Amino acid sequence: MRGKSHCTIGILSSIQTCIFFNIPISIFTLIISAVFSLLPDLDETNSTISSFFMLKKFSNKSLKSIVYTLIFIIFIISINISNSLFICFLLMVFFVIFIESKFSKTHLKKFFVSFIFILISTLLYLITSNIYLSTFFLLISTFPWLKHRGFSHSILAILSIYFLLKNIEIEFNISYISILGTISYSSHIFLGDIFTKNGVPIFYPLTQKKISLSPYTVGSYWCNFLEYIFIFMLILLIFYTI
Numbered sequence: 001m002r003g004k005s006h007c008t009i010g011i012l013s014s015i016q017t018c019i020f021f022n023i024p025i026s027i028f029t030l031i032i033s034a035v036f037s038l039l040p041d042l043d044e045t046n047s048t049i050s051s052f053f054m055l056k057k058f059s060n061k062s063l064k065s066i067v068y069t070l071i072f073i074i075f076i077i078s079i080n081i082s083n084s085l086f087i088c089f090l091l092m093v094f095f096v097i098f099i100e101s102k103f104s105k106t107h108l109k110k111f112f113v114s115f116i117f118i119l120i121s122t123l124l125y126l127i128t129s130n131i132y133l134s135t136f137f138l139l140i141s142t143f144p145w146l147k148h149r150g151f152s153h154s155i156l157a158i159l160s161i162y163f164l165l166k167n168i169e170i171e172f173n174i175s176y177i178s179i180l181g182t183i184s185y186s187s188h189i190f191l192g193d194i195f196t197k198n199g200v201p202i203f204y205p206l207t208q209k210k211i212s213l214s215p216y217t218v219g220s221y222w223c224n225f226l227e228y229i230f231i232f233m234l235i236l237l238i239f240y241t242i
Contacts, residue, residue, distance in 0.1 A: 010037020
């Protein structure tokens with residue numbers, strides 16, 4: 001399912017939840033819903049959130065900057081390890097060849113997005129000393145390196161997200177963040193990707209078999225039509241509930 005459809009369905013699902021449980025609807029509610037509806041796809045390099053952090057037009061410059069920085073760090077480390085300039089030179093040559101052959105724009109995006117979330121996790125722990133808040137962002141930082149539609153699209157991921165959000169909610173007295181975040185996250189899987197041909201491994205890691213309830217591929221005419229049907233049905237359900 002496309003990112004904009006995930007986002008729309010996640011927001012509508014949260015609004016329906018708010019109406020059903022008499023939860024106040026606010027801008028914060030909508031933002032939380034939008035973000036969590038997109039989080040599972042962080043395991044995809046070109047996901048909406050990844051693209052937000054790393055714009056394509058900056059990729060080449062960013063890649064060169066990171067490579068040069070890594071080479072400089074390796075050079076400093078090699079000098080401290082050995083006083084031999086010849087050995088330092090060999091290490092530099094080996095590292096440059098390795099980086100040139102293995103390090104790509106895809107790795108750059110993964111590295112950069114993970115670094116952002118690890119940095120946020122570290123700063124929040126230093127400021128709040130809350131292990132649950134820090135662990136949440138640390139968990140998200142691993143998503144870019146996971147296999148697409150693996151752990152992040154499973155019931156285990158949903159339970160992990162709910163557990164961390166619930167403890168964050170209790171610690172900081174942020175009402176309803178656990179239920180709204182979890183509903184939005186779950187909508188990505190159960191009102192989205194499970195209705196595509198590739199399916200989702202909801203019982204991962206017990207089994208990596210992907211469950212699919214539709215033969216349509218993402219971006220196809222019928223898959224897009226199905227997305228509009230879900231959105232239309234959720235809007236009707238909201239009006240009916242009201």
